Amino acid sequence: MNKIIIIDDHSLFVSGLKELLVHAMECEIVTFTSALDFLNSDEKGDVIITDIEMPNMNGMELIETLKKESDCPPILVISMHKKYAVINKSLTLGVEGYILKEDADTELIKAVLMILNGEKYYSSNVLTIKNTPPEIINKLTPREIQILKLIAFEKNNRNIAEDLFISLETVKTHRKNLKKKMNVTTTHELINYAIEYIM
Numbered sequence: 081m082n083k084i085i086i087i088d089d090h091s092l093f094v095s096g097l098k099e100l101l102v103h104a105m106e107c108e109i110v111t112f113t114s115a116l117d118f119l120n121s122d123e124k125g126d127v128i129i130t131d132i133e134m135p136n137m138n139g140m141e142l143i144e145t146l147k148k149e150s151d152c153p154p155i156l157v158i159s160m161h162k163k164y165a166v167i168n169k170s171l172t173l174g175v176e177g178y179i180l181k182e183d184a185d186t187e188l189i190k191a192v193l194m195i196l197n198g199e200k201y202y203s204s205n206v207l208t209i210k211n212t213p214p215e216i217i218n219k220l221t222p223r224e225i226q227i228l229k230l231i232a233f234e235k236n237n238r239n240i241a242e243d244l245f246i247s248l249e250t251v252k253t254h255r256k257n258l259k260k261k262m263n264v265t266t267t268h269e270l271i272n273y274a275i276e277y278i279m
Contacts, residue, residue, distance in 0.1 A: 082196060085125035087118050087142065088158075089134050093181065097129065097158070097188065104189045117143035125153055127195055132159040132166060140166075143173050154195045158184055164217075165277050166279045167210050177201040214277050219261050225278060227254045231267065232274035 084107050086096050091113075098109050110125065114120040115137040118128075130145070132139035137175045139157065156177035157170050170178055176195045179187045183203050191201040202210070220228070223244075230240045237251045244251075259265060262273055 081106055081108055082126040083110065083124070083154075084127050084129065084192065085109075085118065086111045086129045087134070087139070088129075088131040091112045093184075097184065100185065101192070105193070110170060113155075115139065115198065118142070120147065127154050127156060129156045129158055129192075132157060132161050132170075137189055140169060140173070143170065143175060148246070156191055156195055156201070158188070162205075162209055162277065164209055164212075164214055165275070166208055168213075171202070171210060178206045179203040179268050179270055180205055216262060216273065217277055220258070222257055224254055224258055224261075226272045227251065228258060228278055231255070231258075232271050236273075238269070 082105070082240065086094055086097055088110060088111075094111050094155070098111070101107055101109060110123050112121070112123075115130070115134055119137075119142070130139045130142055134142075140186060143155055143157075146155065154176035156179070157175050158179055158181055159166070161167070161180045162180065167178060177191045177200060178189055179201070182202060183205060187201075187203050189241075191203075194201040217225075226244065227240055231244060235243070237248055237255065241248045241251045255270075258270060264270060264273070
């Protein structure tokens with residue numbers, strides 16, 4: 081019997097997932113309301129279903145932690161997040177599945193069965209978002225994206241220059257070009273763009 085672990089702090093949504101799963105397959109379901117509670121437990125599952133937005137430790141941090149382990153079980157993300165940056169990062173980290181919460185009632189079982197079978201499952205809505213980067217991303221060079229990420233981590237020009245082994249003047253030029261391309265005037269606006277589209 082497959083064991084499915086659900087990590088989500090929304091009890092009503094979890095109840096709905098459990099009902100869908102037990103009616104479709106024979107399985108054991110273990111639930112946790114936080115990522116930290118799961119990590120502090122000894123539970124092992126055949127599939128981990130997790131949300132992204134959770135208190136204390138979010139789903140992205142959980143995924144990063146689990147993927148460092150050699151025996152990491154497959155992970156299915158079920159989230160309300162439709163942001164390109166969130167979906168892109170999840171897939172880059174290697175999650176085996178990603179569906180939107182609004183589609184869970186129709187796509188959950190198919191996703192879990194495919195993942196248990198060693199396949200991956202990303203809903204059509206998720207793939208559409210993943211394959212359609214925001215126009216602003218296409219305007220930036222790889223170096224500009226790199227610097228934008230560092231700006232989002234609140235690093236100053238000197239820190240960025242040291243991290244990337246480039247001159248201070250080069251960083252200033254990149255920052256100026258970023259503001260021009262994004263039509264913004266402040267660092268705060270740059271950080272908001274990074275969180276929305278890059279991070």
